[in-house]
Amino acid sequence: MAQLILFNKPYGVLSQFTDRGTDTARATLSDFIDLPGIYPAGRLDRDSEGLLLLTDDGKLQARIADPKFKLPKTYLVQIEGEPDDGALKQLRNGVQLNDGPTRPALVERIDDPALWPRDPPIRFRASIPDRWLKLTIREGRNRQVRRMTAAVGHPTLRLVRWAIGDWSVADLPPGQWRAA
Structure with missing residues (x-):
């Protein structure tokens, strides 16, 4: 029977079990999960937080990670500035990125979510407001959500994958995992 693990990846952790990138050791999945034979089903950037699925089943891994299956991925996104209806409409219709247009997204303004504190915290600037969005996409390009919000004039400050x-x-809680 296939194993499926839900992991709440903290900020600053690589979505892999080893780090061959630098001379300075960075946190990896092996600092949190000690289960043999499981692998991430997709990726989550080092500077993003939230749900990462891991499995020992290659077919399940492909079904979760491959955009052709269009599995919805929902993010809570703190952005710089207050988006107007036009910016939200652009996200809903799909935005043009340097690697082509995105598929339409579901997006809505939300109240500040009751999330765990981030370490390090987001830089607060009194002169620039921020806003939280709930954004759902059905593809998974490299840094896609960050690039989408930047394309409509609202850079991402904090990105939490809430659901797949x-x-x-x-x-x-961050840094914890459980079997699905």
Whole structure:
């Protein structure tokens, strides 16, 4: 029977079990998960937080990670500035990125979510407002959500993947995992 692990990846952790990138050791999945034979089903950037699914089943891994299956990925996104209806419409219709247009996204303004504190915290600037969005996409290009919000004039300050399909990180503290 296939194993499926839900992990709440903290900020600054690589979505891999080893780090061959620099001479300075960086946190990896092996600092949190000690299960043999499981691998991430997709990636989550080092500067992003939230749900990362891991499995020992290659077919399940492909089904979760491959954009052709269009599994929805929902993010809570703190952006710089207050987006107007035009910016939200652009996100809903799909935005043009340097590697082509994105598929349409579901997006809505939300109140500040009750999230765990981020370490290090987001830089607060009194002169520039920020806003939280709930954004759902059905593809997964490199740094896609960050590039989408920047393309409509609102750089991402904090990015938390909240759900993939029906799996959610809602009740899972950062750095913790559980079997699905």
